Amino acid sequence: MIRQLHYTSASANGGPSxxxxxxxxxxxxxxxxxxxxxxxxxxxxxxLPARPDEEQxxxxxxxxxxxxxHDGSAALxxxxxxxxxxxxxxxxxxxxxxxxxxxxxxxxGRLPIETWRSPFWARAWDGNAxxxxxxRIAPGEAITLERAxxxxxxxxxxxxxxxxxxxxxxxGPDGGQVVLVEPDVDAAALWIAVACYSLPDAEAHRLTFxxxxxxxxxxxxxxxAVASTLGLDHPAARGRRLLIHDTSRPPRDQATVxxxxxxxxxxxxxxxxxxxxxxxxxxxxxxGITAAHEEGPDSLVDHSGWLSAFALxxxxxxxxxxxxxxxxxxxxxxxxxPRRFRLRLAEAVADHAADTPPLLLLDLCRTLAxxxxxxxxxxxxxxxxxxxxxxLDGTDAEQxxxxxxxxxxxxxxxxSGDGEELLTAExxxxxxxxxxxxxxxxxxxAAESAPLPTLLRLLRIVDRLDPGGELTRIGVRPAPIVDAxxxxxxxxxxxxFIRTTRYDGIRRGVLDVLERMLxxxxxxxxxxxxxxxxxxxxxxxxxxxxxxxxxxxDELCQPKSSDGESLEAVQRFKRLSLRLMSTAxxxxxxxxxxxxxxxxxxxxxDVREAGAVLYELLDHPELFESVLPLSVRTVVExxxxxxxxxAAVRMLEEHRDRLGPNDAFALRLSSAVSAATLSAATxxxxxxxxxxxxxxxxxxxxxxxRREATGALVERLLDAERLARIGSCDDRILRGLVxxxxxxxxxxxxxxxTDVLPxxxxxxxxxxxxxxRRWNDSQGAQPGxxxxxxxxxxxxxxxxxxxxxxxxxxxxEVLEHLRWSGDDGPDWVRAWELWxxxxxxxxxxxxxxxxxxxxxxxxxx
Numbered sequence: 001m002i003r004q005l006h007y008t009s010a011s012a013n014g015g016p017s018x019x020x021x022x023x024x025x026x027x028x029x030x031x032x033x034x035x036x037x038x039x040x041x042x043x044x045x046x047x048l049p050a051r052p053d054e055e056q057x058x059x060x061x062x063x064x065x066x067x068x069x070h071d072g073s074a075a076l077x078x079x080x081x082x083x084x085x086x087x088x089x090x091x092x093x094x095x096x097x098x099x100x101x102x103x104x105x106x107x108x109g110r111l112p113i114e115t116w117r118s119p120f121w122a123r124a125w126d127g128n129a130x131x132x133x134x135x136r137i138a139p140g141e142a143i144t145l146e147r148a149x150x151x152x153x154x155x156x157x158x159x160x161x162x163x164x165x166x167x168x169x170x171x172g173p174d175g176g177q178v179v180l181v182e183p184d185v186d187a188a189a190l191w192i193a194v195a196c197y198s199l200p201d202a203e204a205h206r207l208t209f210x211x212x213x214x215x216x217x218x219x220x221x222x223x224x225a226v227a228s229t230l231g232l233d234h235p236a237a238r239g240r241r242l243l244i245h246d247t248s249r250p251p252r253d254q255a256t257v258x259x260x261x262x263x264x265x266x267x268x269x270x271x272x273x274x275x276x277x278x279x280x281x282x283x284x285x286x287x288g289i290t291a292a293h294e295e296g297p298d299s300l301v302d303h304s305g306w307l308s309a310f311a312l313x314x315x316x317x318x319x320x321x322x323x324x325x326x327x328x329x330x331x332x333x334x335x336x337x338p339r340r341f342r343l344r345l346a347e348a349v350a351d352h353a354a355d356t357p358p359l360l361l362l363d364l365c366r367t368l369a370x371x372x373x374x375x376x377x378x379x380x381x382x383x384x385x386x387x388x389x390x391x392l393d394g395t396d397a398e399q400x401x402x403x404x405x406x407x408x409x410x411x412x413x414x415x416s417g418d419g420e421e422l423l424t425a426e427x428x429x430x431x432x433x434x435x436x437x438x439x440x441x442x443x444x445x446a447a448e449s450a451p452l453p454t455l456l457r458l459l460r461i462v463d464r465l466d467p468g469g470e471l472t473r474i475g476v477r478p479a480p481i482v483d484a485x486x487x488x489x490x491x492x493x494x495x496x497f498i499r500t501t502r503y504d505g506i507r508r509g510v511l512d513v514l515e516r517m518l519x520x521x522x523x524x525x526x527x528x529x530x531x532x533x534x535x536x537x538x539x540x541x542x543x544x545x546x547x548x549x550x551x552x553x554d555e556l557c558q559p560k561s562s563d564g565e566s567l568e569a570v571q572r573f574k575r576l577s578l579r580l581m582s583t584a585x586x587x588x589x590x591x592x593x594x595x596x597x598x599x600x601x602x603x604x605x606d607v608r609e610a611g612a613v614l615y616e617l618l619d620h621p622e623l624f625e626s627v628l629p630l631s632v633r634t635v636v637e638x639x640x641x642x643x644x645x646x647a648a649v650r651m652l653e654e655h656r657d658r659l660g661p662n663d664a665f666a667l668r669l670s671s672a673v674s675a676a677t678l679s680a681a682t683x684x685x686x687x688x689x690x691x692x693x694x695x696x697x698x699x700x701x702x703x704x705x706r707r708e709a710t711g712a713l714v715e716r717l718l719d720a721e722r723l724a725r726i727g728s729c730d731d732r733i734l735r736g737l738v739x740x741x742x743x744x745x746x747x748x749x750x751x752x753x754t755d756v757l758p759x760x761x762x763x764x765x766x767x768x769x770x771x772x773r774r775w776n777d778s779q780g781a782q783p784g785x786x787x788x789x790x791x792x793x794x795x796x797x798x799x800x801x802x803x804x805x806x807x808x809x810x811x812x813e814v815l816e817h818l819r820w821s822g823d824d825g826p827d828w829v830r831a832w833e834l835w836x837x838x839x840x841x842x843x844x845x846x847x848x849x850x851x852x853x854x855x856x857x858x859x860x861x
């Protein structure tokens with residue numbers, strides 16, 4: 001039986017009314033309603049009637065969503081807007097959800113999107129707390145393969161970009177959502193259907209979507225349809241990766257879509273061959289292709305190849321991209337297919353040889369006919385021969401060339417000699433011109449643009465068949481090879497080739513590039529690449545002429561101690577720095593920078609490591625001075641609570657004369673922040689005043705110290721415990737804070753005051769009186785300064801609301817505190833009375849700034 005959940009706003013007998021689950025199937029996991037509840041939301045599109053009548057309710061789009069739950073099951077939820085609830089209030093909707101475990105037969109083999117506008121979905125509560133038992137969800141008539149095909153043919157220019165973005169969301173590293181801006185909810189459902197039919201069956205059942213939502217950022221779906229672009233520039237939306245397809249705007253140029261699966265699927269939709277999607281899914285099982293090929297990170301690449309292979313094998317057009325995809329699929333899985341299917345596919349690929357890369361054809365010679373030369377291989381060999389340029393005009397020579405390339409492609413990095421018997425001296429001589437003019441030229445082009453496996457295969461072929469060549473003859477530049485290695489998932493493959501190639505020019509060129517990148521810190525990926533298996537290949541090479549590379553590789557290949565508390569890394573850093581200075585002739589700064597990146601990567605040293613590095617380098621003045629700025633930065637960014645912080649500061653203080661002006665100032669400021677923070681529990685304000693005075697200096701303040709000092713000063717001024725104890729703060733701290741005129745500091749003060757003061761101001765008349773005086777005081781700021789406007793907002797937004805809640809006795813206490821503000825100065829009592837009656841800031845300001853005599857008072861404590 002289908003497990004159902006019904007949710008709406010309804011009355012309850014003796015229980016709470018409002019939105020709730022009114023009907024639940026027995027046996028539901030208690031965690032399921034909690035996961036379904038956030039999905040059961042509905043906000044109408046803008047512009048629809050707020051109080052719709054029965055006819056107008058049809059204008060409100062229904063919503064169908066498909067969501068994966070934590071236990072691996074899926075929630076299929078249909079929401080209908082029904083207007084008023086049992087109390088007559090508008091805004092009610094009815095959410096009918098079913099839980100579908102993996103492989104649940106309730107859909108009858110249909111896709112979740114095919115339940116769009118199904119009669120199965122309830123649109124009103126029948127009053128029963130338990131839903132009627134049902135075992136099948138009838139499909140709707142609005143979504144079928146034929147309807148999706150007709151829709152896709154009308155929007156052929158949008159299909160490929162839409163599917164390419166979906167591929168990126170499903171399998172790309174950044175995830176995200178495809179947001180479909182489509183005011184017609186039925187069109188939105190058809191777009192989702194096009195996506196589902198294009199996917200492998202298993203993946204289509206895992207695709208999550210919603211046909212309409214007001215806020216896509218609140219939902220976890222792969223595809224979210226919205227009625228308009230309103231809200232897509234909201235901060236919550238800007239923090240997510242949203243791939244927006246607005247059907248009211250011109251589509252993206254299909255020529256910019258670089259996605260094989262999207263291209264093949266779009267071609268089938270545009271050609272009116274949508275039935276291939278269904279036939280291919282059925283035939284996959286018929287010819288013995290396992291489901292494993294449908295899963296994993298390359299499932300859509302594999303699926304595009306299968307779709308193209310299926311189309312070709314049955315005489316249907318697939319286009320140049322489809323033929324290449326089919327050939328790649330056949331190379332990977334062709335041996336698993338029946339011979340009859342392989343024959344038909346080989347015939348189709350051979351017929352379209354001009355659209356298939358020659359090396360791919362060569363691979364198919366082995367894949368589609370593993371039992372040896374035969375009719376399949378002959379067909380593909382004939383296709384290869386038609387593509388060969390140059391002086392080759394004999395069948396034997398052509399066959400020798402193809403066979404040689406097939407054999408050479410299998411030669412590994414160990415140069416074991418496999419395939420050497422395939423080539424005779426005569427064959428090599430006859431093929432020499434072709435190798436130089438054609439194969440080498442392909443290597444040069446591949447180094448710029450070809451995928452990594454193609455580049456390696458071409459280089460190995462030329463390396464094997466023309467070992468006497470040089471780098472200039474091949475025309476391959478080393479920089480693209482290094483670039484390919486740094487971005488490759490398995491860089492050790494290229495490193496192995498560089499190690500074993502007979503082309504010394506290629507090897508030297510690559511080593512030169514790596515040496516330059518290390519010394520100049522051009523690419524951070526270099527060290528990451530050398531840390532892995534690729535580094536072992538370089539360690540086995542003769543790289544003495546590249547001293548920086550040799551030193552780094554030797555260090556990275558040394559066994560590391562497992563003792564996490566040891567300072568072995570510091571010794572490694574010192575050893576490597578000294579070696580780089582002596583053997584690579586690098587200056588101290590460059591040596592230290594490279595050694596730091598090698599030993600610690602991008603991580604900033606902790607204070608213990610920084611102190612140990614300084615101690616170890618005391619006998620090496622040049623290196624010592626090179627690491628001083630880094631040590632200062634470590635101390636500045638480390639918490640002063642670290643037990644080793646003080647020791648590191650003391651060592652730096654001993655060598656203050658060797659610090660640059662900015663580093664020396666940063667060290668002084670860091671110590672001042674620490675001293676002020678440590679005095680927070682006392683009434684001593686001297687460290688805080690010293691900190692403010694230091695911050696007034698013209699030297700640049702590191703951002704991390706600026707934030708730390710600002711936060712500490714604001715906390716000191718608004719320390720609730722201190723204010724509760726003595727009712728005030730040293731005026732000089734606030735005056736110093738205002739005197740800096742720093743926007744960030746003053747805004748932080750206002751924000752903190754708004755958070756912590758209101759409750760205390762209502763309870764402590766003395767604290768309220770103190771802040772009334774201080775916020776009405778210019779604190780030495782110039783007219784028109786930021787403090788002038790800020791204190792007015794503090795008085796209006798923080799102090800005034802608290803003052804309005806004071807009892808009569810509390811107001812008398814405020815007046816007493818204001819009277820005891822001192823003999824000389826403003827008449828604070830009169831200022832308070834005017835401010836209370838809201839007679840305007842001008843008269844209050846004149847009282848405060850003008851002379852006044854009062855009868856009695858004492859110095860403000």
